Amino acid sequence: MRDHTLLGPWVRRFLLEYLVTDRNLARNTQASYRDTLTLLLPYLSKDRKTSADRLTIDDLSPSLLRSFLAYLEKERGCSGVTRNTRLATIHSLARFIGMHSPEHVAWSAEIRAIPFRKTPKATLTYMDKPEIDALLQVPDIRTPLGRRDYALLLFMYNTGARADEVAHLTVGDCVLHGSLSVRLVGKANKARWCPLWADVADVLRPFVAGRATHDFVFLNRLGQPLTRFGIYGLVRRVVERAAETSPSLAAKQISPHCIRHSCAVHLLRSGNDINTIRAWLGHVSLDTTNIYAEVDLEMKAKALASCDIPQMQSNQPWHTEPGIMGFLKSL
Known part of the structure; x- marks a missing residue:
């Protein structure tokens, strides 16, 4: 009988069946998922002192996953965004295993409970x-x-x-x-x-x-x-x-x-x-x-220039009241 605790067969089904057939993801997305697992499996194998084909699902524990994420940032120099991308792949793998193997539902929930790191939103760059x-x-x-x-x-x-x-x-x-x-x-x-x-x-x-x-x-x-x-x-x-x-x-x-x-x-x-x-x-x-x-800063600047803002004179009745409320009362 097939051993459902081994991680390798699940990884194969995840990459070749779930991503390609079920979700029909783009080539580059599939490559990103594959690259994450290419980093994860050797790390697990080295830590657990066993070959990659003998790794079990339980070998990927929440504590070991946190250690892997720290390795990505500290030793490989990955950014917070890359760290979150790798974690999203592992969340997806855990969800896939949990859906098809009821005995691993609790494990799947523990893996997916590891949160993403908050990262600053990158500024969109364009050329004039x-x-x-x-x-x-x-x-x-x-x-x-x-x-x-x-x-x-x-x-x-x-x-x-x-x-x-x-x-x-x-x-x-x-x-x-x-x-x-x-x-x-x-x-x-x-x-x-x-x-x-x-x-x-x-x-x-x-x-x-x-x-x-x-x-x-x-x-x-x-x-x-x-x-x-x-x-x-x-x-x-x-x-x-x-x-x-x-x-x-x-x-x-x-x-x-x-x-x-x-x-x-x-x-x-x-x-x-x-x-x-x-x-x-x-x-x-x-x-x-x-x-x-x-x-688009240029459009914002044009919009600001087109606004007809009345000049504030000291003899206007709302001048003595601070802030925007005074201005609104004068309208």
């Missing part, structure tokens, strides 16, 4: 138009790699596409004549159509000319598809050079996702409504898109 222009001036369009870098940066700014969406873009996804648009496949394999600017289409046409529809658009120097990690590296190199002419870039943490944020903020400044931007970026909820209105 002069900073985007500085980025686009870096690639040398006289060279093949320079033309690729320029096309990629311009495409990301136009569409607000995620790095993974850009990496998997094919020639057949691009409509470069007539109704200019591109098909992007985002999280959970959700597809959306995004309009292309005429300038972007002009750059892409010679770039993909003569290539098959199933070919990837952006390739590395070896002719292989550019990965999302390659895109991150490309953006970092371009930002380092652009910071020489635009020093404000050096003070920002610029990534491909920052270009996505910049696209959204600039669309908002151009007068596009939130729902249009939500569809443009492929957000499921408007709550996700509303953050761009909250962080």
